[in-house]
Amino acid sequence: MDFDLREFVHRHQPNFPIRRIGRLVTDTTDFTSIGYGDVIRLGDVHYLVLRDEAERRFSIEDFKFWVKRCTTLETRQPAILKLVFHEEFTQRIGPLSIRSFRSETKEARILDLVRDDPRFMQGFSLRDEAGNLVRVLDIIRGKRLDMAIYNLPGTHREYFDTDLYAMLVRFISACEAIKFLHDNGERHGDVRRDHLWLESGTGTARWIDFDYAYEAHANPYALDLFGLGNVLLFITGKQIFTPREFAHMDGADRIVEDDHSLIFRNRLVNLRRLFPYIPEELNRVLMHFAAGSEVFYETVDEFLTDLRPCLDLVPQPKEEA
Amino acid sequence: MNFKKILLAVDASDNAMRAVEYVGDIAGDCAGFSVELLCIERLPHRDLYPDEEAWKKACEATRTELRKFLNRARDHLVGMGVSLDRLTEQYVTSCASPFDEPGPACSQGTGTAQEILNALDAGGFGTVVVGRRGVSKAEEFLFGSVSNKIIHSVKNSTVWVVA
Numbered sequence: 001m002d003f004d005l006r007e008f009v010h011r012h013q014p015n016f017p018i019r020r021i022g023r024l025v026t027d028t029t030d031f032t033s034i035g036y037g038d039v040i041r042l043g044d045v046h047y048l049v050l051r052d053e054a055e056r057r058f059s060i061e062d063f064k065f066w067v068k069r070c071t072t073l074e075t076r077q078p079a080i081l082k083l084v085f086h087e088e089f090t091q092r093i094g095p096l097s098i099r100s101f102r103s104e105t106k107e108a109r110i111l112d113l114v115r116d117d118p119r120f121m122q123g124f125s126l127r128d129e130a131g132n133l134v135r136v137l138d139i140i141r142g143k144r145l146d147m148a149i150y151n152l153p154g155t156h157r158e159y160f161d162t163d164l165y166a167m168l169v170r171f172i173s174a175c176e177a178i179k180f181l182h183d184n185g186e187r188h189g190d191v192r193r194d195h196l197w198l199e200s201g202t203g204t205a206r207w208i209d210f211d212y213a214y215e216a217h218a219n220p221y222a223l224d225l226f227g228l229g230n231v232l233l234f235i236t237g238k239q240i241f242t243p244r245e246f247a248h249m250d251g252a253d254r255i256v257e258d259d260h261s262l263i264f265r266n267r268l269v270n271l272r273r274l275f276p277y278i279p280e281e282l283n284r285v286l287m288h289f290a291a292g293s294e295v296f297y298e299t300v301d302e303f304l305t306d307l308r309p310c311l312d313l314v315p316q317p318k319e320e321a
Numbered sequence: 322m323n324f325k326k327i328l329l330a331v332d333a334s335d336n337a338m339r340a341v342e343y344v345g346d347i348a349g350d351c352a353g354f355s356v357e358l359l360c361i362e363r364l365p366h367r368d369l370y371p372d373e374e375a376w377k378k379a380c381e382a383t384r385t386e387l388r389k390f391l392n393r394a395r396d397h398l399v400g401m402g403v404s405l406d407r408l409t410e411q412y413v414t415s416c417a418s419p420f421d422e423p424g425p426a427c428s429q430g431t432g433t434a435q436e437i438l439n440a441l442d443a444g445g446f447g448t449v450v451v452g453r454r455g456v457s458k459a460e461e462f463l464f465g466s467v468s469n470k471i472i473h474s475v476k477n478s479t480v481w482v483v484a
Contacts (some may be wrong), residue, residue, distance in 0.1 A: 086371040096463055103368035185430075213368035217433050219465020226463060262459050296462050298432075298470075 005039060005141065009048060012073040016048065027130035031066045031083040040081060042126045046073040047081055055194070056125035060284055075180060080123075082107070082135040082211070091214070094263035098223070100189075100214045104133045107211035110186055111135060118199075121208040139207025142200045145170070146193040146234055156275055159238045164230070165314045167235050169204040170198070172308060175228055179300035182221050189213055191227025193234050225297050229289035232307070233261075233269060236282060241268040249274050266289065279313035281306070285288065324447035324475075324479045332360065333390035335472065336452030337362045338401045340483040341394045344450055345401030345437045357406045357444060358394055360387055361428050362415045377419045388412070434470035441478060450481040 009021045019083070022037035034040065040047045047070035054063045060234055066085035071078055084104045091098045108125035123137035132263055149167060152159055188195075189212030197206050214230070218221060233241055243266060246252045251273045259270035269290040272283045285306045288297055297303045329344050331337035348354035364383050370376035391410060393462075400409055413436065416427035428436050441449050453468045461469060466484045 088369075093461065093463065096459060101369045106368040213366055215366060215369065216464065217363045217430070218470075219463075220430065220432060220469050222463050222465055262462055291458075298465075305398070 008046070009073065012046075012076065013071065022049075026128060028081075028083045028128045028132050028134060029130050031068075031085065033205045034068065034083075040070070040128070040134075042067070042081075042128055042136065044181060047071070047136075048077060048186055049081075050075055053080060054205060058256075071082075078139045080137040080139060080253060082137065084132040084134070086136065091212075093223075093226075094261075094265065098214050100212055102211050103213040103256060104135065104136060104211065106186075106189070106213050107135055107209075108133055110128070110181065110210040111137075113181070113184055114177075114187060116195070117177070117180075118202070118204050119173060119180075119206055121197075121206055140197045140199055140206055142198050142237055144194050145196045145198045145231075148198045149235060150239055152238070156238050157277070160275070160277060162317065164236070165316050166203075166225055168307075168311055168314060170203065171232065171235055172304065172311070174205040174207065174231075175300055175304055175307070178224055178228065182224070182300060186210075187213075187216075188224050188227070191224045191231065193231045221299060222296075225300065225303060226289070228300070228303060229297075230261075232287070233267070233271075233286055236270050236286060237268075237275075237277060241271070241274065242266045251276070258290060260291050261289060262291045262293060263289075265298065281313055282310040285310065322445075322447040322477050324445050325351075326435070326444075327354060327356045327448045327450060327452045328359055328441050328444060328446035328457070329356055329394075330359045330361070330440075331390065331394055331438070331452070332433075333362070333386045334454075336454055336483070337390070338397075338452075340450050340452040340481075341397050342401075343481070343483045345398050345403060349398070349402030353401070355409070356398060356399075356403055357409045357446070358391060359411045359413070359437065359440050360391055361413050361431070361433050362387060363428075363433065364415045364418060366418070367417070373419065382421055407444075413440070416455065428444070432465070432470070434465075434467045434474070437471060438474055441475065446478060448479040448481060449475060450483065453482050453484040455484060458484055 003125050006018055006021050009016055010018055020037040025034055025038050025040045034049055036049060038049045049068045049070050051069050052063050053067035053069055068081045070081055085102055087102045102279050111123050114120035120139060121137055123135055125133050125135045128134055152163055174312045181188055188210055190209055197208060199206055211253045214264045232239050236293055246268055255273050257269060259273060261267040261269050269286050272278050287293055343358060348356055364380045367376050413428045414422060416429050451468045451471055456466055472480055
């Protein structure tokens with residue numbers, strides 16, 4: 001019996017316009033041709049494509065044509081399908097470049113490793129009829145941790161007094177999640193503040209996007225650690241401070257070259273120059289990522305050993321009566 | 322600790338060859354020295370390749386290059402006066418190798434320096450020699466520095482860093 005796609009979609013999604021129903025796709029190799037209204041079949045499940053996902057960076061919408069926002073027709077649940085796009089590219093990190101790759105096998109492997117671990121996005125992988133390894137991801141209801149922090153009203157001092165503690169608790173849990181990956185011989189590969197999401201309701205910080213791979217033999221986990229340092233810098237400062245932001249602030253006149261990031265030379269790392277109430281111990285953790293540093297963290301354990309005690313030095317939320 | 326018992330760690334780089342030449346100069350004509358050439362195999366990550374075949378090919382090429390370098394280094398040392406009975410080799414294969422090769426020990430890929438340090442301890446060497454790439458502080462931070470880690474970690478042995 002022939003499969004009637006229109007009838008099938010209409011039965012499961014009666015509100016979807018029939019004239020927009022496209023093709024049934026079982027081979028996702030040509031992912032750019034798959035668009036709104038197409039249905040991707042993986043195993044016995046059908047995913048109705050709604051749009052390409054986009055990432056917003058530096059105020060620019062960057063469309064990811066290999067990532068499709070879908071509705072699962074059989075369950076009506078939303079899902080994100082990441083199709084195979086094995087690109088090789090050069091990541092620029094400050095003045096340095098790193099030869100990087102997008103690896104579906106790496107991401108699929110990590111999804112298996114972190115199944116049911118709420119500190120990570122969840123999903124599974126399946127091969128389409130052409131053998132492409134497609135990742136089917138749950139959608140995280142929530143917002144990026146950095147945006148959640150940035151949008152908090154009030155001054156840095158108010159943030160420090162009321163919110164930093166809770167953010168650090170979440171961040172430490174997120175660091176432990178990265179340590180779990182490392183303990184299992186895996187690297188996240190793209191630790192950035194927009195890859196850490198704060199789930200609505202639970203407040204759990206969850207990592208997304210594990211598909212970056214690169215060569216790193218001498219210090220295999222350094223890039224992840226570098227990313228954690230950047231996230232901590234944002235969390236502690238409530239934002240990133242470059243000369244444009246701090247030029248007219250009290251304490252700016254005491255800032256020296258060594259106070260900036262070792263890699264991003266316009267980012268201020270020594271936040272105590274601007275905010276002297278930041279505990280010295282917390283600032284010292286940050287300073288491991290500064291231009292003036294002579295000692296670097298090599299493991300998340302070392303990083304956490306210094307960071308955990310800082311929690312006791314940050315104002316804790318008052319218990320409600 | 323016998324500083325004349327030398328562990329010479331190499332990959333297939335020019336820096337490693339400079340270290341080989343330096344050891345040859347020092348130990349070649351002198352009595353009492355022994356040299357072990359150590360190569361910790363680093364194969365390309367599987368994740369960097371679209372399929373098994375491409376990965377295996379890259380691994381084969383890397384292994385061939387490392388083996389060739391070891392041969393060249395050995396010949397070089399012999400040519401500089403290190404006799405074969407004072408020269409040994411240790412090629413530590415990668416545990417993540419795509420080739421089926423059971424062995425007593427393999428490299429876990431946890432960091433080249435750490436594996437060199439393990440070999441240093443296990444073999445009771447008095448001297449460890451490495452070449453230095455001469456990286457910037459930023460590069461060292463992001464990509465690591467084998468020589469720096471060895472300098473900071475070695476106890477009870479001599480470290481020669483050949484720049």
